[in-house]
Amino acid sequence: MRSDIPLFPPNASTMAVHVDHFYLFMWAVTFVFSIGIAVALVYFAVAYRRRHRDERPGEIHGSLLLELVWSIIPLLLTVVMFVWSTWLFFAQARVPDDAIRVNVVGKRWMWKLQHMTGHREINELHVPVGKPVHLVLTSEDVIHSFFVPAFRMKKDAVPGRYNETWFTATQPGRYHLFCAEYCGTEHSRMIGSVHVMESAEFQQWLAGGPAPVSPVALGRKLFTERMCVTCHYGDSGARGPALNGLPGSKVALLGGGSAVADDTYLRESILTPAAKVVAGYQPVMPTYAGQLGEEDVAALIAFIKSLPPLAGDAASRKASDLRSN
Numbered sequence: 001m002r003s004d005i006p007l008f009p010p011n012a013s014t015m016a017v018h019v020d021h022f023y024l025f026m027w028a029v030t031f032v033f034s035i036g037i038a039v040a041l042v043y044f045a046v047a048y049r050r051r052h053r054d055e056r057p058g059e060i061h062g063s064l065l066l067e068l069v070w071s072i073i074p075l076l077l078t079v080v081m082f083v084w085s086t087w088l089f090f091a092q093a094r095v096p097d098d099a100i101r102v103n104v105v106g107k108r109w110m111w112k113l114q115h116m117t118g119h120r121e122i123n124e125l126h127v128p129v130g131k132p133v134h135l136v137l138t139s140e141d142v143i144h145s146f147f148v149p150a151f152r153m154k155k156d157a158v159p160g161r162y163n164e165t166w167f168t169a170t171q172p173g174r175y176h177l178f179c180a181e182y183c184g185t186e187h188s189r190m191i192g193s194v195h196v197m198e199s200a201e202f203q204q205w206l207a208g209g210p211a212p213v214s215p216v217a218l219g220r221k222l223f224t225e226r227m228c229v230t231c232h233y234g235d236s237g238a239r240g241p242a243l244n245g246l247p248g249s250k251v252a253l254l255g256g257g258s259a260v261a262d263d264t265y266l267r268e269s270i271l272t273p274a275a276k277v278v279a280g281y282q283p284v285m286p287t288y289a290g291q292l293g294e295e296d297v298a299a300l301i302a303f304i305k306s307l308p309p310l311a312g313d314a315a316s317r318k319a320s321d322l323r324s325n
C-alpha cells in the first residue's frame with residue numbers, strides 16, 4: 001500500500017491494495033487486543049494485589065453479560081476475517097479469461113519462463129502493464145515458490161502438478177522476484193525480476209531477437225517425433241483416443257469413474273499413462289516419465305489444446321460404439 005511507509009514493498013498490482021487492507025485489518029485487531037490485554041494484565045495485577053496476609057477476595061459466580069461480550073465480539077471479528085479472506089482467496093484464484101499465459105518451471109536454482117509466443121526467459125519476466133498475466137507453475141525437482149512482493153503474489157511450484165495464479169501489474173517498473181520456499185544450497189540466489197512495460201514497449205520487446213518457436217509448434221514437432229501420432233491420429237479405430245476437443249472435457253475412465261481433462265490430467269496421461277486409462281482403450285501407451293522435460297510436456301499440452309474439434313465427432317464416436325459391439 002502506501003509507498004511512504006518504508007516497511008511496505010511497492011504496490012504494483014490490482015490485488016496489492018486489497019491484500020494490504022486486509023493485512024492492516026488483521027494487524028490492527030492483533031495490535032488492539034495485544035495492547036488491551038497487556039494493559040489489563042498490569043492494571044489487574046496492581047489493583048487487585050494482595051494487601052495483607054489474610055485478605056480473601058469475594059467469590060465470583062459468573063456474569064452472563066461478560067460471557068456474551070467476550071464470545072460475540074471475537075465471533076464477529078473472526079467472521080469478518082473469514083469472509084474477507086475468502087473473498088481475497090477467490091479473487092486471486094479465479095484467472096481472468098483474457099489473461100496472457102506464461103509457463104513457469106522452477107528448477108534448482110533458477111526460474112524458467114515461457115510465453116505462449118515461444119519467448120523464453122530465465123529469472124526474468126517481461127509483462128505488459130494493465131493486462132492480466134496467468135502463471136502456470138510446476139517444478140522439475142523440489143518445491144519452489146514464486147514470490148513477487150510488489151504484486152502481493154506468491155504461489156508454490158510443486159513437482160508433479162500445475163499450480164495457477166495471476167496478476168495484473170499497474171505500474172511500469174522492475175520488481176523483485178524471489179523463491180520463497182527453501183530449496184537447497186542456493187535458495188537465496190534463486191532470485192530475479194519482473195519487468196512491467198508499457199504495451200508498445202512490450203510489443204517491441206516481443207519483436208526483438210530471433211523468432212522463437214511457439215510451444216504449439218514445438219508440441220507439434222514432438223507429437224510426431226515421439227510417435228504420439230501413431231496411436232492418437234484422431235480416428236475412432238485408433239489405439240489411442242482422439243485428442244481433438246479433449247482439453248477441458250470430461251473423460252470416462254477404464255474401470256469406472258471419470259476425470260476432467262485439465263492440464264494436470266493431460267500431463268499425467270503423457271508421463272504416466274497407466275494412471276488413468278480412457279474407457280474403451282487398453283493401457284498400452286508407453287510411459288514418458290523421465291523422457292520429456294517439463295517444457296516438452298507443456299508444449300505437448302499447448303499443441304493438444306490447439307487442435308480443432310473433430311467435425312462429426314459425436315457421429316464417429318457412435319460408429320466406434322457400433323464396431324465394438
Ligand code: CUA
Pocket residue numbers: 106108109143144145179180181182183184187188190
Ligand atoms: Cu527455489 Cu528456494
